Amino acid sequence: xxxxxxxxxxxxxxxxxxxxxxxxxxxxxxxxxxxxxxxxxxxxxxxxxxxxxxxxxxxxxxxxxxxxxxxxxxxxxxxxxxxxxxxxxxxxxxxxxxxxxxxxxxxxxxxxxxxxxxxxxxxxxxxxxxxxxxxxxxxxxxxxxxxxxxxxxxxxxxxxxxxxxxxxxxxxxxxxxxxxxxxxxxxxxxxxxxxxxxxxxxxxxxxxxxxxxxxxxxxxxxxxxxxxxxxxxxxxxxxxxxxxxxxxxx
Amino acid sequence: xxxxxxxxxxxxxxxxxxxxxxxxxxxxxxxxxxxxxxxxxxxxxxxxxxxxxxxxxxxxxxxxxxxxxxxxxxxxxxxxxxxxxxxxxxxxxxxxxxxxxxxxxxxxxxxxxxxxxxxxxxxxxxxxxxxxxxxxxxxxxxxxxxxxxxxxxxxxxxxxxxxxxxxxxxxxxxxxxxxxxxxxxxxxxxxxxxxxxxxxxxxxxxxxxxxxxxxxxxxxxxxxxxxxxx
Numbered sequence: 168x169x170x171x172x173x174x175x176x177x178x179x180x181x182x183x184x185x186x187x188x189x190x191x192x193x194x195x196x197x198x199x200x201x202x203x204x205x206x207x208x209x210x211x212x213x214x215x216x217x218x219x220x221x222x223x224x225x226x227x228x229x230x231x232x233x234x235x236x237x238x239x240x241x242x243x244x245x246x247x248x249x250x251x252x253x254x255x256x257x258x259x260x261x262x263x264x265x266x267x268x269x270x271x272x273x274x275x276x277x278x279x280x281x282x283x284x285x286x287x288x289x290x291x292x293x294x295x296x297x298x299x300x301x302x303x304x305x306x307x308x309x310x311x312x313x314x315x316x317x318x319x320x321x322x323x324x325x326x327x328x329x330x331x332x333x334x335x336x337x338x339x340x341x342x343x344x345x346x347x348x349x350x351x352x353x354x355x356x357x358x359x360x361x362x363x364x365x366x367x368x369x370x371x372x373x374x375x376x377x378x379x380x381x382x383x384x385x386x387x388x389x390x391x392x393x394x395x396x397x398x399x400x401x402x403x404x405x406x407x408x409x410x411x412x413x414x415x416x417x
Numbered sequence: 418x419x420x421x422x423x424x425x426x427x428x429x430x431x432x433x434x435x436x437x438x439x440x441x442x443x444x445x446x447x448x449x450x451x452x453x454x455x456x457x458x459x460x461x462x463x464x465x466x467x468x469x470x471x472x473x474x475x476x477x478x479x480x481x482x483x484x485x486x487x488x489x490x491x492x493x494x495x496x497x498x499x500x501x502x503x504x505x506x507x508x509x510x511x512x513x514x515x516x517x518x519x520x521x522x523x524x525x526x527x528x529x530x531x532x533x534x535x536x537x538x539x540x541x542x543x544x545x546x547x548x549x550x551x552x553x554x555x556x557x558x559x560x561x562x563x564x565x566x567x568x569x570x571x572x573x574x575x576x577x578x579x580x581x582x583x584x585x586x587x588x589x590x591x592x593x594x595x596x597x598x599x600x601x602x603x604x605x606x607x608x609x610x611x612x613x614x615x616x617x618x619x620x621x622x623x624x625x626x627x628x629x630x631x632x633x634x635x636x637x638x639x640x641x642x643x644x645x646x647x
């Protein structure tokens with residue numbers, strides 16, 4: 168199991184795509200956190216007590232999808248380049264292989280989310296400092312924001328992982344990860360109040376309710392949003408596990 | 418442990434050759450020092466840091482062989498390992514596999530390059546339409562082929578031909594002598610001695626592995642062409 172985890176970590180860290188996605192994340196932060204927010208906002212906006220919290224929430228919700236794409240690549244590359252045959256023969260237990268990927272992606276998701284959750288407000292502060300402006304007194308619960316951010320970042324990764332395990336085709340899986348949150352508001356037109364139970368709506372709810380980004384309309388309570396996300400994650404992982412055990416490798 | 422090469426290009430194109438092998442080494446609890454060793458063995462030491470996406474098929478085959486031998490397996494299974502290799506690469510592969518087998522390991526090679534297999538293999542298994550057709554040593558398999566003949570030149574060819582024909586052997590005149598099918602050189606020599614005939618030339622012409630294979634699998638071929646392309 169430990170050997171499989173080591174191997175999975177090396178897989179994530181030894182391909183170009185991981186670093187390209189990280190660089191895109193940094194570039195987007197430079198653009199939005201540093202330039203659009205820190206450099207362009209007027210003095211009044213900087214007085215908002217939730218300014219920093221909003222920065223973290225925006226960064227996590229936007230870059231969570233990027234972390235999800237890295238999870239997708241870890242799985243779909245195996246099938247695309249047929250390295251899955253090595254993975255499945257090095258460890259005889261498919262359950263252990265799945266767990267190794269899950270552990271690797273969990274650690275990666277937490278580091279990735281923490282990095283961008285810290286980088287984004289820091290870049291905004293840097294821009295504000297360069298402009299010789301003052302930030303208003305901030306009012307946010309750091310621990311509350313931290314667990315919501317980390318849990319959201321992890322959930323994005325697990326959503327990507329589950330989709331990849333089900334679809335297995337790289338382009339199709341990335342398209343699904345990007346399309347589902349786009350399509351959910353349209354489905355919401357039909358579901359109305361119940362749209363908050365959709366997977367990405369519930370995730371967004373978890374990140375913002377009681378956090379610093381402002382609660383969305385039709386929001387669920389903290390516990391209910393966490394429970395909805397938890398159900399999607401658990402059911403998704405069970406489906407992924409079942410399919411991984413039953414399906415041929417190619 | 419079993420080492421396998423089923424597909425040459427089973428690697429991520431942007432993961433360096435060394436990293437690819439390190440991923441496999443990690444998964445198999447194999448020390449990283451072995452990665453450098455196998456890269457050296459297959460001749461990819463100089464391109465270890467390069468991305469294999471731009472490797473030629475021959476280089477990809479070498480990387481596949483490196484992956485297969487990473488764990489020093491007792492059994493090695495290779496599918497068409499000579500595909501895409503240049504002549505020097507094929508010679509290297511032949512020597513490498515022979516040496517690997519000589520070290521007490523078993524090497525299974527699946528290939529359609531029969532001339533290459535004839536030089537490389539000690540034992541042959543022929544499979545047609547999913548059924549075992551032959552399983553024997555290379556020498557026995559080829560010697561047992563009906564196309565193996567012995568070319569004979571003697572001082573009294575007509576008498577010798579008659580004696581051979583009398584025993585039921587097929588004799589065919591050829592190039593100032595004749596060929597005999599289904600007999601060994603020893604038997605023909607003894608027969609000539611008994612007849613008091615001097616032998617000028619006695620040369621065995623073994624059927625090739627390809628001839629043998631085609632003869633063995635004639636009834637098991639899935640797609641047959643008409644002779645002459647008609």
